[in-house]
Amino acid sequence: MAYKKVLQYETFIVLGIIIAVLAFLNVLGVTNIDSDLFWALAGVGLIIEGFLERAKWRARKKRQLERDRKVMRK
Structure with missing residues (x-):
């Protein structure tokens, strides 16, 4: 994970x-x-x-769902 x-x-x-x-x-x-060209590079x-933030958001959402499932099982 750290290398990513x-x-x-x-x-x-x-x-x-x-x-x-x-x-x-x-x-x-x-x-x-x-x-x-500069605007293209900035884009x-x-x-x-955007892709990296989306991936982080999905990972956070997945962790939250897993925590919620653990709480519901108890």
Whole structure:
């Protein structure tokens, strides 16, 4: 389970680094990347975050249901 959390954070860190480096290179004039690419990368980050939060929510809901079932059995 711990490796999943690390991978989740690594994904955001990598996307953030890519966006920051590309934006900085654009400012310096090294590249001429359209801003749509930056928005696309940000969108990918939001999609990943949404899926991860949904998975966390489902896991919490499942644990809560299991606790409720244990209480009802007693």
